[in-house]
Amino acid sequence: MSFFEVHDPRFGSYVMFNAPVKQIATGFDWVEGPVWFGDANCLLFSDIPNHRIMRWTPGEGTSIYRAQSNYSNGHTRDREGRLVSCEHGTRRVTRTEYDGSITVIADCFDGKPLNSPNDVVVKSDGSIWFSDPHYGIKTNYEGYKSEQELPCVVYRVDPQNGDISVVVDDLGCPNGLAFSKDESILYVADTGPIFEADAPRAIHTYAVDGNTLGKGSHFHTIDPGAADGIRIDEDDNVWSSAADGVHCISSEGDLMGKILVPEIVSNLCFGGRAKHELYMTGTTSVYRVILNRSGIQIP
């Protein structure tokens, strides 16, 4: 069997026929939020329903990085290399400092608790952008069932004064986020309201205008499934999770190819010494494939 589908001839040079899609860890319930720590040579990822952050180290395997993770979901690293995490259980975004202490970056807006921060990116100016859909408060599976008090939007946290502002308010349930290489575009995946199977689901683009965004426009609809996590590679392509694996979408919005994964993929990140290893969180397992391209990844 092949691990890949080539839809655009250019994609043929992105994958190598003898580099397998390999399951590197399994036994979880719903994995999400992969983030690579090159300085520690490990991958961190969330096992959301089991309330923990896992660590995978090449040659050593999997261990618990943080038990009682507050049902953490998406992670990234800030420009100083610190772990930034979305937490469903505490309905907040946090930063893990070098000494291990936790700093709260955002937990409310307009005097009301956030819904359940899902995914997060840090721009080169240090601003933190995160999505706040309601998935973590609608059931007790990935957090604590609670009343929703705010709409599902994307927020920006100012790096100077910590002020929080709404930057996207026209999607059903914003989820994965990624800046284009030059940070002129913010891609936002919309996975739609929970329990609304026919809600529109697509990746949207927003032109970055200083600290705000322009009007959104449709970029690409993932099929099958929906875009949840998204990342950008060195050629400015968008790599998106899907029900059948990971899809590579050109910056023009066209499907270039697929990495086929036997479980529904929620999210992905680049890692490894050349940022050419693609780590994919897929339902109960984590998968890895080595590519002939590098990702844009911090640090």
Ligand code: MG
């Ligand atoms: Mg997500």
